[in-house]
Amino acid sequence: MTQLSVIVSGRASLSRLRECLESVTAQPYARLDVVVTVPLDDPAARALAETHETRDPRVTVVPVSPHASTATARAAAVGAARGAYVQFVHPDDRLPEGAAAAVAARLDALPEAAAVDVLLCDHRVAHWWDDAAPSGDTELLTRLPRLTSLDERPALLDLAPVLGARVISARLLDHHPGLLAVDGDLYPAYAALLLARRVACCDTVAVVHRRDRPVQRRAAEPERHFAAFGPYERLHELYAGCGNPAVRARLYDRMTADYLATLARRDELPPALVAEYFRRAARHAARFRPEGHRAPGGLDGVRHHLLAHGAYLGYRALRGANDKRRALQTAVGARAGQVAAVRTRRRYRAALRRRVDEDLAVFSAYWGRGVHCNPAALAAELAELAPDIRRVWVVEEDRVPLLPPGTDHVVPGTPHYWDVLARAKYLVNNVNFPNDVVKRPGSVHVQTHHGTPLKRMGVDQRHHPAAAQGLNFDALLERIDRWDYSLSANSHSTETWARAYPSGYRSLDYGYPRNDVYYRATAEDVLAARARLGIAPGRRAVLYAPTHRDHEARWTPRLDLPRLAERLGEDTVLLVRGHYFHDRLPGPRHPRVLDVTGWDPVEELALAADVLVTDYSSLMFDYANLDRPIVIHADDWETYTRVRGVYFDLTAEAPGPVTRGQGELAEVLTSTAWCDETARKQRHDFRLRFCEYDDGHAAERVVRRVFLGEGEEGLPPVLPLGRRTPAPTPEEAARR
Known part of the structure; x- marks a missing residue:
C-alpha cells in the first residue's frame, strides 16, 4: 500500500484552517502522513495544528519563520514528509471524504514499471454559494489515456493549475528541488508536468479547491495582481531547451489566455493597474511567442493580436466599444417603471x-x-x-x-x-x-x-x-x-x-x-437604571429576552409569564424584552411583569438586571461582560437549529444552566442553581471565549484607528479578562 503525504501549508483564516485539518485527519487511510506548516507569529494556528498532532499520530507540525514564503514552507514540509507521493493542500481547501484512500488506490493500481511522476486527479470548486461545484476538468480527464506524458498530450496544460489535484512523487521532488522554488500554485502545478517523465490520469476528486470572490482578490496588495508573471517566465525558461514545439505553443496559449482573462475581469483587476498589467503581459506575449504561432480566430484573435503587439490604445478602444454596446443594450431593455429610480x-x-x-x-x-x-x-x-x-x-x-x-x-x-x-x-x-x-x-x-x-x-x-x-x-x-x-x-x-x-x-x-458601558458604568448608573424602571430596592430583576424566530409569523411568548411571575414570588420582577422586530408584549398583564420591549438602550436594562434569561439572543454574549448569571431557556432548540442553523451547540457550551420547560426554568430560578459555583464556572468559560476583546476601550480603539488614522501599535491594548472590572451588580451597588 502506498504511503501518501498530505502537506498543508499556507496562511488562511482560523476557520478555514480548522475545516481543512478536520477534513484531512478525518481520512481513515492508515498509511496517511500529514505535515502541517505553521508560521511562528500565528499562535492560534499553531495551537490548532498541535491539537491535531496530539490526537493523531499521523500528523507532524513544522513551525516556519513568520517571513517564510510559501515555497520555503513547502520545502520544509517536504523534508519532514515520509510518503512516496506528496499532495500539497492549501488551508483554504479541504479533502473530500475518502479522498486519501481513493488516491492511494489509484496509485497502487498503476503498473510497477510505469514510474509515474505525477498522478493527475480531478477536483471540485467551493464558492460561497456552492460547496463543491464540478471543476470543468472532468471531461478532459476522462478522455486522456491512463498513462501518458506531456510530450504525448500537450492538452494536459489545459487542466486548471490546482496544485492539490496533482499528486507528485517524492522521487521527482528529490530530483528537482527547484520545482518548489516559486510561490503560489501556478508554477509547481505546471512545472511538475513539464518535468515528469510519465503522468497518470484519473477522475478521482482529490481536493475541494476554494475560490475567493473577485472582490476579495481585488482587495489584495497590488503585487498579488501581477503574481502570474514570474511563474510564467520561469516556466518558459524551464522548457526553453526542450524540443516539443507543441508543448511550447500550448504553454504560450495558456499564458496569453490567462493574461487576457485577467484583463477582462473588471471586478478583480483594479482600474489603476490595467495599463501596467497590459504592458507586462504584452512584453511576455512578444518575448515568448513561438515562431509561426497562429492566433485564434474571431474576437479572441483580435485581442491576442493587440496584446502581442503591445497595442494598449487599440485594446482600450475595443474594450470601450464593447462597454458602449452593453450599456446600450441595458438602456434599451430598461422598463418604464424605472423612471423614478x-x-x-x-x-x-x-x-x-x-x-x-x-x-x-x-x-x-x-x-x-x-x-x-x-x-x-x-x-x-x-x-x-x-x-x-x-x-x-x-x-x-x-x-x-x-x-x-x-x-x-x-x-x-x-x-x-x-x-x-x-x-x-x-x-x-x-x-x-x-x-x-x-x-x-x-x-x-x-x-x-x-x-x-x-x-x-x-x-x-x-x-x-x-x-x-x-x-x-x-x-x-x-x-x-x-x-x-x-x-x-x-x-x-x-x-x-x-x-x-x-x-x-x-x-x-x-x-x-x-459593550464599553459594561466596564465604565458606576454604582450610581446601576441604581439610576433600576430607579427609572421602577424596580424597588431589594427586588431581584430577571431580564427575559427571547429572540425572533424566522418561521413564526408573529411573536408568541414561549412562557406563561404571569404564572412564572407568581412562581418566582413577590421579590422578583420580570423585565420582558422582545426582539426589536416586535413592538410590544402580547398576552395578559401582571403587576410584576414589565414590558420593556421598546426600552432603549438595552444596555440600561442589562445594567439593571440581576440575571438574564434568554433562548438564543445575542444579548447573552454582551451581558456576559457583566459577569452576572445567565440562564438559557432552550425549549425548541432542535427546531431552531434545523430551521435557522447555528454555529455551535449552545446547550453544550452554555454560559449557565440550560432549561427545556417552564417548570424547569422556575425550579432553577427558585433555587441556587442560577448563581451557584457550577453556573459561575460555565460563565467564566463562556466569557473567555466570547468576551475576548471587550474591555471598555473598544470605541476608543476604533475611533483612533479609523477616524484618526493611528497605527495599531498606539492603540490601547486589550486587557486580559482577569484585569477587567465590570460594572457592580445591583446588590453591590446598593451597598456602596
Missing part, C-alpha cells in the same frame, strides 16, 4: 461628483431606527476625540421624534439624505446601507454588526430557506463589498464574519463599542 440616481450621481467631505460621518443603526448600538457608542466617542467631524444620523421619519435633542439627522429618500451619503468620508452602520449607495474612492465604510453570531448569518443562510426568505445573496454580496472594516468582539465572530460575509474588508478585533 433613474431620477433619484441622477440626483445622487450629481452629488457624487462633488468632493468627499473629510469631516463628515454618517451613522445608521437597525435600518434607520435611531441612535443605537455600536454606531451610537462610536458616535459618542468620536464627539470626544474628534469633535470637528460632523455626525449625521440616518433616521426614518416616524422615529425622528424619539431622537435625542439636537441630533443632526436626515430622512431616507430625501435630497439631503442622498447628499450626505454621496459626500461623507465615513459611513458607519450595524446592518447595511441600501443597494444604491456607491462606495466612493476615499470613503470609509465601517460595518459594526449588532451581535455575536449563534445563528447562521450572511451567505451561510443559503441552506436555511426560512431564514433566507426574500434574501438576494448577489445584492448582499455587493453591499458587503463596500465594507472597509468589520468589527469583531471575539475570534469566533472574526472567523464567522470571514465565512458568512466573504469580501476584501479588514477585521478590527477591538471589541464591540456598545
Whole structure:
C-alpha cells in the first residue's frame, strides 16, 4: 500500500484552517502522513495544528519563520514528509471524504514499471454559494489515456493549475528541488508536468479547491495582481531547451489566455493597474511567442493580436466599444417603471461628483431606527476625540421624534439624505446601507454588526430557506463589498464574519463599542437604571429576552409569564424584552411583569438586571461582560437549529444552566442553581471565549484607528479578562 503525504501549508483564516485539518485527519487511510506548516507569529494556528498532532499520530507540525514564503514552507514540509507521493493542500481547501484512500488506490493500481511522476486527479470548486461545484476538468480527464506524458498530450496544460489535484512523487521532488522554488500554485502545478517523465490520469476528486470572490482578490496588495508573471517566465525558461514545439505553443496559449482573462475581469483587476498589467503581459506575449504561432480566430484573435503587439490604445478602444454596446443594450431593455429610480440616481450621481467631505460621518443603526448600538457608542466617542467631524444620523421619519435633542439627522429618500451619503468620508452602520449607495474612492465604510453570531448569518443562510426568505445573496454580496472594516468582539465572530460575509474588508478585533458601558458604568448608573424602571430596592430583576424566530409569523411568548411571575414570588420582577422586530408584549398583564420591549438602550436594562434569561439572543454574549448569571431557556432548540442553523451547540457550551420547560426554568430560578459555583464556572468559560476583546476601550480603539488614522501599535491594548472590572451588580451597588 502506498504511503501518501498530505502537506498543508499556507496562511488562511482560523476557520478555514480548522475545516481543512478536520477534513484531512478525518481520512481513515492508515498509511496517511500529514505535515502541517505553521508560521511562528500565528499562535492560534499553531495551537490548532498541535491539537491535531496530539490526537493523531499521523500528523507532524513544522513551525516556519513568520517571513517564510510559501515555497520555503513547502520545502520544509517536504523534508519532514515520509510518503512516496506528496499532495500539497492549501488551508483554504479541504479533502473530500475518502479522498486519501481513493488516491492511494489509484496509485497502487498503476503498473510497477510505469514510474509515474505525477498522478493527475480531478477536483471540485467551493464558492460561497456552492460547496463543491464540478471543476470543468472532468471531461478532459476522462478522455486522456491512463498513462501518458506531456510530450504525448500537450492538452494536459489545459487542466486548471490546482496544485492539490496533482499528486507528485517524492522521487521527482528529490530530483528537482527547484520545482518548489516559486510561490503560489501556478508554477509547481505546471512545472511538475513539464518535468515528469510519465503522468497518470484519473477522475478521482482529490481536493475541494476554494475560490475567493473577485472582490476579495481585488482587495489584495497590488503585487498579488501581477503574481502570474514570474511563474510564467520561469516556466518558459524551464522548457526553453526542450524540443516539443507543441508543448511550447500550448504553454504560450495558456499564458496569453490567462493574461487576457485577467484583463477582462473588471471586478478583480483594479482600474489603476490595467495599463501596467497590459504592458507586462504584452512584453511576455512578444518575448515568448513561438515562431509561426497562429492566433485564434474571431474576437479572441483580435485581442491576442493587440496584446502581442503591445497595442494598449487599440485594446482600450475595443474594450470601450464593447462597454458602449452593453450599456446600450441595458438602456434599451430598461422598463418604464424605472423612471423614478433613474431620477433619484441622477440626483445622487450629481452629488457624487462633488468632493468627499473629510469631516463628515454618517451613522445608521437597525435600518434607520435611531441612535443605537455600536454606531451610537462610536458616535459618542468620536464627539470626544474628534469633535470637528460632523455626525449625521440616518433616521426614518416616524422615529425622528424619539431622537435625542439636537441630533443632526436626515430622512431616507430625501435630497439631503442622498447628499450626505454621496459626500461623507465615513459611513458607519450595524446592518447595511441600501443597494444604491456607491462606495466612493476615499470613503470609509465601517460595518459594526449588532451581535455575536449563534445563528447562521450572511451567505451561510443559503441552506436555511426560512431564514433566507426574500434574501438576494448577489445584492448582499455587493453591499458587503463596500465594507472597509468589520468589527469583531471575539475570534469566533472574526472567523464567522470571514465565512458568512466573504469580501476584501479588514477585521478590527477591538471589541464591540456598545459593550464599553459594561466596564465604565458606576454604582450610581446601576441604581439610576433600576430607579427609572421602577424596580424597588431589594427586588431581584430577571431580564427575559427571547429572540425572533424566522418561521413564526408573529411573536408568541414561549412562557406563561404571569404564572412564572407568581412562581418566582413577590421579590422578583420580570423585565420582558422582545426582539426589536416586535413592538410590544402580547398576552395578559401582571403587576410584576414589565414590558420593556421598546426600552432603549438595552444596555440600561442589562445594567439593571440581576440575571438574564434568554433562548438564543445575542444579548447573552454582551451581558456576559457583566459577569452576572445567565440562564438559557432552550425549549425548541432542535427546531431552531434545523430551521435557522447555528454555529455551535449552545446547550453544550452554555454560559449557565440550560432549561427545556417552564417548570424547569422556575425550579432553577427558585433555587441556587442560577448563581451557584457550577453556573459561575460555565460563565467564566463562556466569557473567555466570547468576551475576548471587550474591555471598555473598544470605541476608543476604533475611533483612533479609523477616524484618526493611528497605527495599531498606539492603540490601547486589550486587557486580559482577569484585569477587567465590570460594572457592580445591583446588590453591590446598593451597598456602596
